[in-house]
């Protein structure tokens with residue numbers, strides 16, 4: 001009993017989830033009127049298709065009666081009528097298909113854009129990756145790329161396809177149950193001396209046939225839901241690992257890591273195949289059943305109605321009409337059996353998008369971490385900032401630190417003490433931060449962080465240099481001057497060359513390209529995290545001289561993280577990360 005209740009609850013929860021995911025498009029999106037129009041047209045075409053089936057069913061009776069009576073005139077007239085009925089049916093079928101596909105496409109477009117916006121907003125794409133490897137309770141769903149690329153497609157096509165299929169089945173059922181009921185006659189038998197008459201006998205037989213079928217299909221096909229869910233995950237993990245091997249191809253080749261990677265890939269692919277085998281075994285059982293069930297359905301109505309035909313109670317036309325109406329009723333009632341696979345996949349995809357959705361909501365709930373005020377003064381005031389590790393352990397505390405125009409600060413401390421995390425906290429991307437900051441009014445627009453590993457999009461060098469702004473914002477001369485100043489004179493002539501710059505350029509060249517980006521954009525508040533570590537000391541000194549000159553010209557400040565003693569000379573102040581008290585964060589910042 002409790003199992004039954006929990007099943008109903010699971011079904012209700014699934015319906016609620018599918019509803020929650022679907023409604024925004026039809027109720028609130030900017031595309032809602034077109035969507036509703038398409039939906040209405042598809043519903044009408046579905047109803048039209050059922051109406052055509054009713055007409056064809058009636059046609060069956062007249063046509064077969066004409067055959068039995070050897071009435072050639074009626075035979076030819078009915079063939080003519082068939083042509084017209086069949087043509088209308090074909091037109092409806094074509095437009096039903098076309099408009100359904102159009103609706104699915106528009107809906108997918110809207111959902112994909114909507115989820116891409118949410119994923120990229122407020123650094124959520126970054127925070128999701130951070131949280132994934134933390135040991136906190138509920139990790140975000142795996143492979144967001146797959147959610148966005150594949151699940152949106154699956155969800156929209158299953159939702160439209162299956163709900164229209166269900167509508168079709170219900171309307172067909174209602175239309176043909178009446179026909180079948182009228183044609184059925186009643187079935188009489190004597191039980192304990194009393195005569196019992198069952199009206200609509202064929203309808204009851206159809207219902208019995210399909211209830212038994214649906215229940216059996218459910219029990220046979222049930223494991224598919226979980227297996228489908230897992231299959232998607234295993235496939236995505238396998239693909240993800242392949243992409244990583246491609247991305248880190250050089251490091252792996254230098255480490256001679258091919259063997260390990262091959263084994264890792266083999267393990268992931270074995271998961272894919274193992275689960276797939278289980279899935280197809282379950283599917284095989286279901287195919288056994290649905291085929292047997294479908295074949296039996298062809299002869300079943302003849303067997304049940306034959307006695308009335310042989311007794312002369314009905315003609316051949318009526319027998320054929322009964323068979324065709326039974327076929328329709330049975331087809332409608334078997335909707336569940338026939339679509340078991342798809343329903344299972346629909347549930348899996350709905351669950352995946354819902355968990356993706358929930359992780360957005362959870363991240364959103366944590367947003368106050370990024371709160372900061374605008375400073376009345378033109379300076380960065382870190383009144384208090386506590387940074388923790390993903391597991392919750394307190395890592396670093398800063399109190400009463402200040403960066404004013406003209407400042408140059410070197411941040412020093414042991415490796416792993418939280419220097420980069422301090423920058424992440426200042427940039428407002430670290431989710432485990434409690435911040436009481438006052439920032440200058442132009443901080444958002446004019447602060448720039450140079451990370452240890454800069455990112456360059458594949459494409460023309462000018463796009464990589466100007467990223468994330470459009471390259472068109474800068475003239476050739478500006479771009480070339482920035483490259484020259486950042487000690488990359490050889491690249492000056494290659495502004496329009498398309499390439500994978502993060503693979504083609506050496507580590508030091510990539511760092512100089514990131515510095516060229518800073519020189520191009522002229523930030524006021526510049527944060528440099530080991531961004532010159534791959535340069536030789538002479539080049540590092542030249543670069544620092546230029547960065548210093550840059551921020552001085554902007555009346556800004558330079559804050560650097562660097563281990564090399566040579567860099568210290570370019571900074572007037574030090575912030576040192578020192579071990580904290582035993583009961584507090586691991587490190588505290590001593591400002592100087």
Ligand SMILES: Nc1ncnc2c1ncn2[C@@H]1O[C@H](COP(=O)(O)OP(=O)(O)OP(=O)(O)O)[C@@H](O)[C@H]1O
Nearest residue numbers: 130133134389390414415416417418419420421422
């Ligand atoms: N995504 C993460 N998940 C878990 N721990 C992290 C994550 N990012 C950083 N940490 C941990 O936070 C601590 C501080 O890291 P951070 O990169 O800020 O150190 P750092 O002082 O800049 O080190 P280095 O000088 O080696 O670059 C380290 O112990 C690191 O392992």
